[in-house]
Amino acid sequence: MTTTIDNEQKTLNVPNLRFPEFEGEWEKCKVSELLDFYSTNSLSWDKLEYGTNAIQNLHYGLIHVGLPTMVDLDNDKLPNIVSGNTPKNYELCQEGDIAFADASEDTNEVAKAVEFYNLNGKDVICGLHTIHGRDNQHKTIVGYKGYAFSSTAFHNQIRRIAQGTKIYSINNKNFSECYIGIPSKGEQKKIATLLRLIDERISTQNKIIEELKKLKVCVRRLIFRTLNCSWFLLSELEASGDICLKRGNIIPKHEHTDIFCYPVYSSSVQNGGLMGYNNTYMFNTELVTWSIDGGGNFFYRHKHKFNVTNVSGYMQLNEAKYNYRFVSEILLWQHSFMVFDYQTKAHPSVIRSIYKLPDVSLAEQELIANIFRLLDVKLQNEMTILKQYQQQKQYLLRQMFI
Numbered sequence: 001m002t003t004t005i006d007n008e009q010k011t012l013n014v015p016n017l018r019f020p021e022f023e024g025e026w027e028k029c030k031v032s033e034l035l036d037f038y039s040t041n042s043l044s045w046d047k048l049e050y051g052t053n054a055i056q057n058l059h060y061g062l063i064h065v066g067l068p069t070m071v072d073l074d075n076d077k078l079p080n081i082v083s084g085n086t087p088k089n090y091e092l093c094q095e096g097d098i099a100f101a102d103a104s105e106d107t108n109e110v111a112k113a114v115e116f117y118n119l120n121g122k123d124v125i126c127g128l129h130t131i132h133g134r135d136n137q138h139k140t141i142v143g144y145k146g147y148a149f150s151s152t153a154f155h156n157q158i159r160r161i162a163q164g165t166k167i168y169s170i171n172n173k174n175f176s177e178c179y180i181g182i183p184s185k186g187e188q189k190k191i192a193t194l195l196r197l198i199d200e201r202i203s204t205q206n207k208i209i210e211e212l213k214k215l216k217v218c219v220r221r222l223i224f225r226t227l228n229c230s231w232f233l234l235s236e237l238e239a240s241g242d243i244c245l246k247r248g249n250i251i252p253k254h255e256h257t258d259i260f261c262y263p264v265y266s267s268s269v270q271n272g273g274l275m276g277y278n279n280t281y282m283f284n285t286e287l288v289t290w291s292i293d294g295g296g297n298f299f300y301r302h303k304h305k306f307n308v309t310n311v312s313g314y315m316q317l318n319e320a321k322y323n324y325r326f327v328s329e330i331l332l333w334q335h336s337f338m339v340f341d342y343q344t345k346a347h348p349s350v351i352r353s354i355y356k357l358p359d360v361s362l363a364e365q366e367l368i369a370n371i372f373r374l375l376d377v378k379l380q381n382e383m384t385i386l387k388q389y390q391q392q393k394q395y396l397l398r399q400m401f402i
Helices: 060-065 153-163 172-177 183-222 235-237 323-335 362-401
Strands: 001-004 008-011 027-030 036-038 056-058 070-072 098-103 115-117 124-126 132-133 179-182 231-233 243-247 264-267 272-279 282-289 298-308 313-315 355-358
Touching: 027 264, 056 060, 060 098, 124 132, 132 172, 153 172, 153 179, 153 362, 183 313, 183 323, 235 243, 235 355, 282 323, 298 313, 298 323, 313 323, 323 355, 323 362
Parallel strands: 056 124, 070 115, 264 298
Antiparallel strands: 001 008, 027 179, 036 132, 098 115, 098 132, 231 355, 243 313, 264 272, 282 298, 282 313
16 A cells, blocks of 8 residues: 655555554554563373373473464364473463464475464463464463464564574574564454454364264265175175276376376375376276275275376276266275275285175165265365365465555
8 A cells, every 4th residue: 555745656555455444554563572481391192191180281282283374272172291301490371372383394384373362261371393483572362462473574584584494493583683564453453353254264164174074984884885786805806807906006196287287196095095196198988996005095086087106096887887986985984984094005905805895786776875065065065165265264364464
């Protein structure tokens, strides 16, 4: 935002996006002048446990994964310190305190922050690889700083100063090189309230998705355990020519571009096994794939152009006898009873001798498959909604702070 004064351009300290009832410039404050910093401990996970009445300890891993921006101990869980390991000297956290993760392999995650929004009367201290800060000048309200320190404007500064090659890190001295914008407390409250409501909606959406996944597991169990028919090992069906089990190819990983646009599925069970993209494709059909190195999990692949790597297997079916979605779901159900490790990998030679398919008519398979198709559509819709809320939050974190 700019204004003309005597033909000169002056840049105002205001964000690009602002509630209309507020005006005037924000204060730009060095983080080192806003926050006082306190010592933290170095307790590792083996010194922590859940479910006791001992002091709770914030491990940096929970900042990266597991905790929302605003920590509310009415809902969020922190581990307790195992008896005999309580540090001799410590500073108890207060509501409004900030904890930063001081290290990460990703520059976007260095200095990732959480704010203690509601401690619910619990004693909490900050632990391994965290930086504990407090606004003793009371320039900010409880609930504002966590978002300000999650903003794009702040993390752009951190990326410039984070040190390291494979592991990037910061310390509290680095905060003398960073600043955040501080508006009036009324504007802080309005910003914090909006972002917290979005966080609550994201949390609700995640719960909806998890419940749908549980529902799908229950539907599998209810349907497949009641099938009253003959079952045949995959090896028998392979011998009769009704199925074919193979491994994928060695395929390099590329980021998505206009040229490298065909998905490559590998052994991971995360993100549907998506590893990257390639400029050619192996399949343009329905398929069942499974993870050889990643624990044997099965995936239904709808018809599209894609690749499968050598650490994944794929199953081709006689479509006159078998429905791909039905087969993938019944294999997933059986997989829930299996245990694979890195010594017993899910090679085709292994799975053909332990998995079975039922002798069910194709018409019945298609009816059952349609139930799972509808559940998948519902799940995909809810995941799209979640992504939209997450994108909305990221947009606001880019636009509402300086």
